[in-house]
Amino acid sequence: MSHIRLRCTRCGAPHAADMATLACDDCAGPLDMEYRPRGQGGKAADRVAWSDVEPPSPLHDPPSALSLGEGDTPCAELPVAAELIGLRRLVGKLEFLNPTGSFKDRGTAVMIGVARELGVRELVEDSSGNAGASVSAYAARAGIKAHIFAPAGAPPAKLRQIAAYGAEVHSIEGPRDAATDAAVAYYTEHRLVYASHALSPYFLEGTKTFAYEVARQFEGGLPAHIVFPVGNGGLYLGAWKGFDELRSARLIAWVPRLHCVQSRTVMPLVAAHRGEEWDSGAQTATVAGGIAVGAPARRDQVLSALRATNGAAVAVDDGDILRWQSTLAEREGVYAEATSAAALAGLEQLVLRGVIGAGESVLVPITGTGLKDTPPA
């Protein structure tokens, strides 16, 4: 692994790029990927055609990457939502059109691709559904046995999908965190790789392609704002990393404002951004199960990205989430899961508060398909 190493996001200590190291040995901070310079000058941007721009990858052999056609998701105008919210223009990036039905495939393709290069034969992941399905699919393709630890209360369609790919599903009673605890106990006991989408630095190296695509699709006019539903921050932080790389390479002049939306019942990032305490034990159920993460491992990185991009963090109610889920399906023809609709509910607030102006361009990722998490009848 000559071209990469890991660096602690908290204390800056360097670590070797393997799949066993998931946190800093010194301070337990989360790790990020760092690329060693490959001897290219800083003026490359002037000569690079957009179609040639590929993000740096931890894979040694990216062309043979474990592809199922992830990424390159289409954008669709959302004219009804724009009008209802009071925006001149709103664009959705249809991330649910990734191979397993959510944006997670971007991160998983790289994470499992690295695992395959390293000869991993068996791995563990915990997930409320989408990440588990994604890891199961790519592990199946890589010939790697996957153990997925999921809350017993996860949507049945998600659990069926995970099982269909041949993964071993470990159904864990109790809250979401219980599945994480069980996964940690299992991989420790069996000395397996923990392919955690929340912790693995390889995962973010995959989700950063989101930013590269946005820059290409909106060439000459980046959206001023991108509004994300955020739990662990897998897409949010990937996008931030991608935009930051593009700006460093002088391929874009500025970075869109990256906003976070959480459910009011599980809002650790919103609280921290406001400087308030938040008791993760106090969380209650939400329809936005995909972002119900009480103690996000990369919390401090999300807060840094909010500050760096002048982003806002807002909390939304389940009623508004469900209303937007229906509106997207019935008026725009976009069948999204509730978690994805949270972004629209948050966007509505941001416009009402004047954080986003009516004439500004806005992008919303539609992160997951409604097919796995059917709206209440």
Place this chain on the structure above:
Amino acid sequence: MSHIRLRCTRCGAPHAADMATLACDDCAGPLDMEYRPRGQGGKAADRVAWSDVEPPSPLHDPPSALSLGEGDTPCAELPVAAELIGLRRLVGKLEFLNPTGSFKDRGTAVMIGVARELGVRELVEDSSGNAGASVSAYAARAGIKAHIFAPAGAPPAKLRQIAAYGAEVHSIEGPRDAATDAAVAYYTEHRLVYASHALSPYFLEGTKTFAYEVARQFEGGLPAHIVFPVGNGGLYLGAWKGFDELRSARLIAWVPRLHCVQSRTVMPLVAAHRGEEWDSGAQTATVAGGIAVGAPARRDQVLSALRATNGAAVAVDDGDILRWQSTLAEREGVYAEATSAAALAGLEQLVLRGVIGAGESVLVPITGTGLKDTPPA
């Protein structure tokens, strides 16, 4: 509608291009779209860059088409399936990554786009699931009220999806044909437009984009064979039409062999291709519900395309379909519905029989997602 008219595929009679005419007034044959020449010479191919090639469209204003990001689906290598079948290389085109989860969106986008241009406010469709979901989604986006007539026994996830888009679902007891009869009675009584994916010539104008994409994605080396699961022939005939247009425009030199796969329990096309009688009353249930069409309206066109491309038609057993559905998910990471897996079962037969040689290149469309039609536990 100056640039298009409809022409009977049986007797050749011309008809005006509206949405009310679904069959020939003279002989009741199915209709196809015909484009009036736009004064371009026959040598265009020499000057055209592939990225500029757009199929002729019945829409007057294609750029404002009713897009949800349909088409441009990715291709993925299927190395495990290739090895199991005995092929050097097999590629899947992941049609289930269309906006509502199946290839139908290609046809629906054009069919509903034309309806919107013509000011249609309310329409009727009958479907076992995928077409109904697709019509519901695009109708929702176009602000058109949709009535979907579906068999009561259709997969629940498909019915929920149709309803989520706000369509009125008419659940009809009895076999698949009963839903068609009920739809016909309803549109006749209420004088509504019948947006039938099986009959509408506009639908095939959308699915033909499949061929244009294949020609672009495989530039310089078209696959020798494409193996389709076929019920009404919506994708099969669209592909044939697209390849035929490309060859007429001298953009490709030859057309791949286009093969049909049906379920052994519902095989009117296979029987007709062999010159055998087939009693549509004798059909029994199959796991491949998406191709269980006892009396396909465009049967004769499918037979013509089979002859024209030297295609074969084969029937497969449910057991083989389910085995391939599992193999695709567990070994390739591709979660397809059973109907889609029928193509792999058919391909296996074609290689065993020597119709397809081990060294020839083969493409298989993976037509629909497994998320809507879960495999039996």
